[in-house]
Amino acid sequence: MNPDLVRVRIAPSPTGLLHVGNARAALFNWLFARHHRGVFIVRIDDTDLARSTTEFEEDALDGLRWLGLEWDEGVGVGGPYGTYRQSDRIDRYRQVADDLIERGRAYACFCTPDELAAKREAAQREGRPPGYDGTCSTIASSAAAQRRDRGEPASTRFAVPRPGLTQFDDLVRGAVRFDHETIDDFVLLRSDGTPTYHLASTVDDVDYEISHVARGEDLLPSTPRHIMITEAMGAVPPNYAHLPLLFGPDGRKLSKRHGDVSLRHYRQTGYLPEAMFNAMALLGWSYAPEVTIFSREQAVEGFELSQVSKNPAVFDIDKLGWINGEYMRALPLDRFLDEARPFLVEQLGAETVRSGWDRFVGVAPLIQERVRLFSEVPSMAGFLFVETLAYDEDSWAKLMRGDQVVQVLDEARRRLDGLEHWEPEQIEAALRAMLEEIGIGARKGLQPLRVAITGSSVSPPLFESMAALGRDATFDRLAAARARLAAGD
RNA sequence: GGUCCCGUCGUCUAGUGGCCUAGGACGCCGGCCUCUCAAGCCGGUAACGCCGGUUCGAAUCCGGUCGGGACUGCCA
Numbered sequence: 173m174n175p176d177l178v179r180v181r182i183a184p185s186p187t188g189l190l191h192v193g194n195a196r197a198a199l200f201n202w203l204f205a206r207h208h209r210g211v212f213i214v215r216i217d218d219t220d221l222a223r224s225t226t227e228f229e230e231d232a233l234d235g236l237r238w239l240g241l242e243w244d245e246g247v248g249v250g251g252p253y254g255t256y257r258q259s260d261r262i263d264r265y266r267q268v269a270d271d272l273i274e275r276g277r278a279y280a281c282f283c284t285p286d287e288l289a290a291k292r293e294a295a296q297r298e299g300r301p302p303g304y305d306g307t308c309s310t311i312a313s314s315a316a317a318q319r320r321d322r323g324e325p326a327s328t329r330f331a332v333p334r335p336g337l338t339q340f341d342d343l344v345r346g347a348v349r350f351d352h353e354t355i356d357d358f359v360l361l362r363s364d365g366t367p368t369y370h371l372a373s374t375v376d377d378v379d380y381e382i383s384h385v386a387r388g389e390d391l392l393p394s395t396p397r398h399i400m401i402t403e404a405m406g407a408v409p410p411n412y413a414h415l416p417l418l419f420g421p422d423g424r425k426l427s428k429r430h431g432d433v434s435l436r437h438y439r440q441t442g443y444l445p446e447a448m449f450n451a452m453a454l455l456g457w458s459y460a461p462e463v464t465i466f467s468r469e470q471a472v473e474g475f476e477l478s479q480v481s482k483n484p485a486v487f488d489i490d491k492l493g494w495i496n497g498e499y500m501r502a503l504p505l506d507r508f509l510d511e512a513r514p515f516l517v518e519q520l521g522a523e524t525v526r527s528g529w530d531r532f533v534g535v536a537p538l539i540q541e542r543v544r545l546f547s548e549v550p551s552m553a554g555f556l557f558v559e560t561l562a563y564d565e566d567s568w569a570k571l572m573r574g575d576q577v578v579q580v581l582d583e584a585r586r587r588l589d590g591l592e593h594w595e596p597e598q599i600e601a602a603l604r605a606m607l608e609e610i611g612i613g614a615r616k617g618l619q620p621l622r623v624a625i626t627g628s629s630v631s632p633p634l635f636e637s638m639a640a641l642g643r644d645a646t647f648d649r650l651a652a653a654r655a656r657l658a659a660g661d
Numbered sequence: 662g663g664u665c666c667c668g669u670c671g672u673c674u675a676g677u678g679g680c681c682u683a684g685g686a687c688g689c690c691g692g693c694c695u696c697u698c699a700a701g702c703c704g705g706u707a708a709c710g711c712c713g714g715u716u717c718g719a720a721u722c723c724g725g726u727c728g729g730g731a732c733u734g735c736c737a
Binding site: 185187219283301302329350355359360361362363364388391393451463465482485494538603604632 | 666674675684695698735
């Protein structure tokens with residue numbers, strides 16, 4: 173193995189939907205790998221069998237694919253190191269744990285969960301550090317082996333060498349050191365024989381020859397443990413880079429309690445993957461001063477872990493929205509149509525969307541430049557699809573009660589009636605002439621028509637909307653609005 | 662409580678001793694444009710947590726202090 177080859181990994185644990193924090197970590201790993209022409213690996217950390225599901229695994233892989241973070245080795249694509257799934261490697265972890273016991277670097281612990289809980293509580297109460305007190309570390313290895321052979325349940329704990337010190341150069345934090353006195357003998361193997369995260373993750377990083385571990389800062393305090401395990405295995409630890417955490421608006425680690433923070437949620441709300449990519453890259457990193465929007469290629473070109481910020485970043489939904497709008501407007505029309513369609517179907521039904529599709533296509537470019545999210549499309553374009561218009565009552569109340577509204581509605585129908593070509597230009601000419609004659613401003617005179625045609629005071633440009641709607645439907649709607657007014661509303 | 666990490670506009674950040682009377686972006690406010698809304702254009706608001714030191718000179722280096730966060734599980 174080339175010692176200079178960059179090999180990085182992202183290891184989602186499929187116990188929930190992939191959230192933006194993990195996605196951002198994946199993005200940074202991917203950028204680092206691509207920048208250094210290294211290998212990006214996706215592994216599944218599913219040692220928590222009880223909570224892991226294939227749905228969540230699929231969700232994570234889908235999310236990564238959606239963002240365009242294709243991987244070179246790992247689940248789904250294979251590679252020279254097996255299945256890249258921890259549940260397939262339980263024997264390997266046990267083997268490492270047994271080997272560590274044999275070499276005196278770990279020991280069997282017979283304390284029961286209840287005993288440990290009691291000890292922790294007592295320590296807490298007396299103001300002592302709550303870590304494991306090392307009770308079982310003094311049991312002679314022969315005695316311990318006997319008890320295990322007899323079937324007594326035992327976990328395996330790592331024997332932290334004390335006194336001692338573990339220090340390392342974190343690519344984003346710089347020099348970090350931990351005194352072993354503050355690290356207790358942590359569990360490697362649970363009494364049911366399954367490995368903990370510390371063991372499994374570390375063994376995998378060694379076995380898969382990972383060169384750089386870039387992960388959330390929440391794992392910084394665990395790093396000395398991982399380094400100790402690695403060294404006890406006789407391997408050289410990887411480089412570490414601890415990424416600043418993503419916070420919610422309240423300044424705490426982004427989590428469920430900040431609402432739906434799954435990547436899937438953003439995908440379903442109508443954010444574009446390239447916008448998400450761009451926005452997440454800006455969380456703790458900057459491409460260049462004065463540059464906010466940049467391509468995937470530019471990001472790869474410019475990315476360096478050492479330039480990642482140390483400060484936690486608050487996930488700014490407003491900026492994400494703005495970025496999405498930028499990408500939205502830059503989209504080729506056919507892609508816009510493709511992406512928008514499912515959102516219309518969800519709101520209006522497949523048949524309705526099919527029958528109104530051509531009308532929608534007519535004004536789609538005008539809608540495209542007015543929305544930030546695909547989920548906003550139905551409310552802006554719905555009037556093109558429906559048979560009978562549902563008015564936004566606030567708009568109606570505000571704009572349809574004026575004294576000249578009836579006149580505008582009637583006159584508009586009269587003017588439009590004789591139009592030879594049902595095109596925006598002709599419609600505009602006719603209506604402008606009408607405004608002139610009535611002596612009313614465009615602002616005031618056109619708004620009632622907008623409500624009559626689109627049901628809302630906010631819509632795509634009126635003349636184009638009428639043109640796209642079609643002559644018959646336009647007249648129907650003018651008549652409908654007129655009728656409602658006649659009914660005294 | 663203990664260990665560790667962090668501290669530039671509300672938010673994301675640029676800044677690595679003089680180019681900083683601190684730059685950009687989002688947001689917000691005002692204006693222009695305008696058939697509404699967007700978009701666009703112009704302008705404005707707003708930050709180096711605090712105290713000491715080093716230095717001719719500090720947002721940048723050092724110390725302290727205060728504040729925030731993460732971790733402290735047979736979760737990951």
